[in-house]
Amino acid sequence: MIRVRVLQEKKELEIPGPARVADILREIGAKQTTTVVLKSGVILTPDREVEDGETVDVLSVVSGG
Amino acid sequence: MKCRRCGSFEGEVALKRHNATFCRNCFVVFFRRQVKRAISEFRMFTPKEKILVCVSGGKDSLVLWDVLLDLGFDADGMYIDLGIGDYSRESREKVLAFARLRKREPIIVDLSAEGMTIPEVTARLRKKACSLCGMIKRHHFNSAARKGGYDVVATGHNLDDEASRLLGNIIQWNVKYFPGQKPVLEETSSGMVRKVKPLVRVTEYETACYALIRGIDYMIYECPYSKGATSLAYKEALNMLEEEMPGTKARFLFGFLDGEFFREDEKEESEGRSCLVCGEPSFQEVCSYCRLKEEVARRSAAGRKGA
Structure with missing residues (x-):
């Protein structure tokens, strides 16, 4: 899994890896x-x-x- | 992907609107050139002039101060402590830390000294914090610039700020606010110091990348009073378009600035007299800041009496 730290929200997520940055952003709903x-x-x-x-x-x- | 400019290093910043990816060193060069271009294109100021940079501790204003110093301009920073709890404490620390690194002494104005912190003012008047805050800041920056002999006041408004403001003004058909969108607002005979926006050619994304690459430690958290601000909704709408059509924000803003949208009769009314209390430019005998201050003091006294 890839650990994603969303700094301003002070939260951490895990998404399946490997993944492209564009896919990570899509996964967490960011532009x-x-x-x-x-x-x-x-x-x-x-x-x-x-x-x-x-x-x-x-x-x-x-x-x- | 390799850097478009040098072709040697791995690209770190991808800018779809420029169809380019830059390595960190070339991005810094690109960014500074964009700022330099805005300064000369809009004739913001000359190397001989003294600049007062309005710094908040956020990325835009600290990056602006950093770039102006690196471009060799005579730029001082000024910070207004709004008295918004931890947010203000952390922001102030960021400004002081940056100033120490650059060996500069910032001008600090503390609103608590005159009982005008944002929590105090909004509690007394029950008005929207952002508009009150803007007015309070404008007053202090202009006043400090005049007293300090500065030729120009520079703010960190970037392409996103200006494009979203334009969208809001068009949606509301606030044509009278169009002149205020200019990247340079000239000084007035009544004492308004020239105001400029040197980051008008760069986006928030680019400014954040510049701060991160340059190691500028900025305040990443937003003001607690900005939650639900309409400007954020306009930014969101423009960013949806930008994702699909890169370059939309720049075309929207610069198409407007290059166009024939500033008619003589739409000129923003300049403040034509001096406030009887503080001497700053004013539409009326007493300026809006001094009237606000008086109102806050009156309500505070009434509150104490009623308690």
């Missing part, structure tokens, strides 16, 4: 245009594959008010 996915602090493009057992961080970039 590519508004979400940064990081692995060990490095930004991943949507076409990158994340291996089973790895952890990624998900960060929403939308600010408002």
Whole structure:
């Protein structure tokens, strides 16, 4: 499984791996245009594959008010 | 996928609207060029002018300050402590930490000193926090810029902020607010300092990537008062379109800015006199900030009397 840490919501999810970043985002209902996915602090493009057992961080970039 | 610019390193930031993927180093170059282009294209300021950057601790304003310093501009940061519990405490720490790293001394205004924190004001007046907060910030930034001899006030409004604001103004047909969408609002004879938005060519995604690559530690949590803000709904709508049609937000905003939408009779009314209390520009004898302050003080006193 891939561990997905949704930073702003302070929650963790698990999704089956391996999976492309674009698929991870779709799985958690996030948009590519508004979400940064990081692995060990490095930004991943949507076409990158994340291996089973790895952890990624998900960060929403939308600010408002 | 390899970086489009250098062709050597693995791409880290994919930008569909530019049909390009950049490695971290080339993305930093690309991003700074976008900001530089906006500054020169809209004639925001010159290298000789003194800039006051409005910083909140969020990604946009800290990135703006960072880029302006790296581009060699004379830019100071100013932070307003809104008194919103942990949110304000953490934001302030982020600003101070960034300023220390860049060896700059930020100007800090603490609203608790005058009993005007956002929780205090909203509790007394039961009005929407975002509009009150905007007015309070505008007052303090303009006042500090005038007193400090700054030529220009720079804010971190990005392409998403401006496109969503435009969508809101069009949906509501607030034509009178169109002039306020310009990336440069010129100074007025009554004392409004020039206001500029150097991040107008970059998206929130790009700004966040820049912050992460540059190691800028910013506040990732949103203001608790922004929940349910209409601007977020407009952003959501535009981002749905952007996912399907990359470049939509930029075409929407720049098509508007390049178009013939600013008629002379739609010019935003400039504030033509000085407030009798604080001396800042005002439509009336006493400016909206001083009237707000007086109202908050009056209601606080009435509350104490009734208790």
